[in-house]
Amino acid sequence: MIKSMTAFSQGSKTHGTITADVTIRSYNSRHLDVSFYCPEFCQVFEEDIKKIIAKTHDRGRIDIKLFIRDDAKDLDQFEVDEAKAISYFQALKKIKQDLNLSGDIYLTDILAARNVIVSSKKEQDSKDLWEPIRLCVETASADLDIMRREEGKNLYSDLTSRIDYIEKNLKQIEKDAAKIPPIYKQRLMERISYLTSDTEELDPVRISQEAAILADKSDVSEEIVRLYSHIRQFRDIIDSDNSQGRKLNFLIQEFNREFNTIGSKAGNASLSHRVVDLKSELEKIREQVQNIE
Known part of the structure; x- marks a missing residue:
């Protein structure tokens, strides 16, 4: 199941007289980038805290703010x-x-x-400090993961409906594209007939050859096959348990490449409009994919 990169969590743990409070916010980022804000005497724990975060989170900019309170009377x-x-x-x-x-x-x-x-x-023992810090960071990190998964469910639902929409319209494009070769042949015949109205009749075999060349240039069957393959791969990725954001980003680029090719070959106004509509839908998917871990 996919996970969002935007979320918030907080935790609080007390060990003896020491209470640790932490807030964690995560944002979009290409890599795992952890920023740590804490009292100076807690900076020795920065690497250990980053290791705790890295156990659960693969990507995202994660800001951690740590606060410490010691209620010891002799402090x-x-x-x-x-x-x-x-x-x-x-x-x-x-x-x-x-x-x-x-x-x-x-x-x-x-x-x-x-x-x-x-x-x-009073100088505080690092062991006494680390225990509440470790506990509250682990709790907040786990809660952050839960929230990112919940947000991921919303992203999953949105992406699924959009890719279904693309697949439905791709089937219509496939039907429209099948009509293009006969249209090109008819246009070619009409054009030649007009230009040669006062001359002798042209070789019908040559006309058929020219029509076949034009039809081949306008053939988008390979692009459609690849798009169906991309759709299947898209669904496989969002259903996997691994980090999917980077893979989906690359796949969106492949979608765009195929749609651009179909658009340049389209000799039909309705087909061109449908391609533009699907590219717009693809852009919405791309924006949502930026939020995925």
């Missing part, structure tokens, strides 16, 4: 810059001596200096 810590505190105290004493000032130097005076006491975060 916030404070450190004293002793060297700076002592230096600041010595500077206060020197000012007091130089200016012959009275009074004591208190702790609040030292704390008035910037960055004597600074906040620091």
Whole structure:
């Protein structure tokens, strides 16, 4: 079953005091292109996260945003810059001596200096971080795959109806094309009759040969046979379990080539209009195929 490349999912997992939240969005892309946005201390997990994504997804631009929250009570810590505190105290004493000032130097005076006491975060164990990250990314990746498959069902239904429409009209083109050789022969006879009305009668064998040459140039039977083959192949691809987007893109090009040839050979207005209609339908299929993994 085909999968769409456009989808969205999110996941959240808690392990101990650490909670990991992730959102994943996927878009159309020729290749698998994973972008990772996270706090700096989580960047060490980027390659592992990409491996999780690659297990389920073959194509698409996938944006991952990871958020981490740690509810540990001892997470916030404070450190004293002793060297700076002592230096600041010595500077206060020197000012007091130089200016012959009275009074004591208190702790609040030292704390008035910037960055004597600074906040620091407790260093987190990478193992404690990886477990909730792994769980939430695996869950979100699986949910993304489910959503891409659901979107794929809609694409499958649309593509099936469009390829059925093309096949139905191709049968009519086949009928119309069978009428072209006699039409060319009749036109040739009428043209020759007009041009040779005052001359002796031309060799009917030669006329038949010329008509056969024109008929051969207008013959589209080979193109029609190949189109039927492409239709069968199209259905086989969208029913397969493998990634189908690239194959369908190439196949659409082959469809276009055959329709262009038929259009250039067509000597019938209704046949030409039908070809134009099918090329328009094929363009709609091409647009939908861009969404397929």
